[in-house]
Amino acid sequence: MLEGLSALYMREIKRIYRSIYMWIMLVSQPVMWIIFFGSSFSHVPSEFLQEFFHTNNYIAFILPGELSVSMLFVGMFSSMSIIQDKRFGYMKRIFITPVPKYYVFLSKVLGGVTRGLIQVPIMLAVAIALGVSLNLNLVSIVVLVLALAFLGIGFSSLYSVFTLWTSDWQAPGVIANLINLPLMFSSTALFPKAFFPEWLQDISNVNPITYSAELGREVLLSTDPNWSYLGILALFALIMVIIGALLSRKYMTAE
């Protein structure tokens, strides 16, 4: 029964790993973040870093944050992939078969998430190469990947929902503009909560990126992880994917 879904998912994956440009993007984007943004606090006194960031290396702080933020960006690729299939007519080819529409939705979401997760080993390797000491073991890696996968499923679903009924190339960019920056800066991905005014702290408390970034820090920098964060992220993923699947059954268009 899942044959149709796996066929569509494999198509997404093949299109990702066969494109050299996709690889350039996958590798360069997180590396640039870590190297350039991560180095911007190099001359900050280490007492300051310890007090506010609970680490003496800003790169260690930003690593889980940037991994979380990149799961926000993969949502954009899910929705772009939907638009592309509509534009090139491929969606009609799919819709002419008995495969349920929510399979198409799920394949786009899972394709986007997979794409985001490919960045995890790349980022960890870069961080280690830059001298960050990470607490890597089976548990920490599984928890990190799960947290990011949940976050990615949630955001990819959100993005995809907005492109169910349109074939406008501009749509993903507009959505990105509306949600990426606010979500990124209202989370604790880049800066600690202590920096924020109260209203921003309130937003950050309901921002899923915060939970993924914090949990990532806890497992990678070996403080005690707050397991409930994983539950919150799973709930976020579940709710978004159910909403998306239901809407796609009714509203997804072929062109």
Place this chain on the structure above:
Amino acid sequence: MSVVIAKNLTKKYNDFVAVDHINFQIEKGEIFGLLGPNGAGKTTTIKMLTGLTSITEGDALIGGISIKERPNEVKKRIGWISSEVIVDDDLTAWENIEIQAKLLKVKDWKERADAILEYFGIKEFKNRKAGKFSTGMRKKLEITMALLNSPEIVFMDEPTIGLDVNTRASLWNLIRQINKDYSATILLTTHYMEEADMLCKKIGIINKGKIVALGSPEELKEKYGGDVIEIELKDGLNVELNKFGQVIRKDGKISVKTGNAEEVLLGVINTIGSNNIKSLRIKKSSLDTVFLNLTGGSLEEEGEFDLRKFNMMMRRARR
């Protein structure tokens, strides 16, 4: 039993009626043609029959199954070939076929796919990316995909649009061959009357969403045919020609519909006066004159193919 029975099939886009209560039947093994100019409602009809768009009114039975009530059952039993050739250029031919087979839940698709590719002479290229295929090969790949599930009917929307003369001729052969060798029942749409004339056993002429005539090419010519004399007069002249046949005036041209043009030609020229004629053309009875007689319009003119638009579409589709 009829493979397709369309009953009052109707599609409205808001208030605009794109397909207007059409009725037709397609018998097993037949090539049925929907012939009509651009915007007549051909694509919309196929979209309704394949479940790509909702049906406003009426219904269609495909292999006895209602597309309205059980679309997924119908979708398993049909094949579809788009006018713009839709395959995934980033995947190999074989991968394209594999996805199609899995979405259609076809068992033993590998053997069948190999056999069809062999039949088309493109089996050796099956592991090549579809984006590297020529237009003809892409068409063959698309037809392979459409035949995978041994469909009860194959829908082909303007299969030869935008093809050069040679490719078009070979595609005609291909369509005839699969009709015979794979006993494929085919519904094709076209605005080329010679295509409908040559390929189709039965034709529905569609204009402005309505089927205006239905029958074999011979029946249609017999019933609605007749020759047409098309005359362009020198500026400012007007001549009464009603005694030679029905007269239609359009875009500065006079069309005289008549049974046999040769019989009245001399009379027409004498009536006008030969030095008052700018141009004169005889159109022998054909589906084009059938269309003219039925609608007062011309397939050629109204169906004017916008090459620039089509090329843009192809470029978009192929990146």
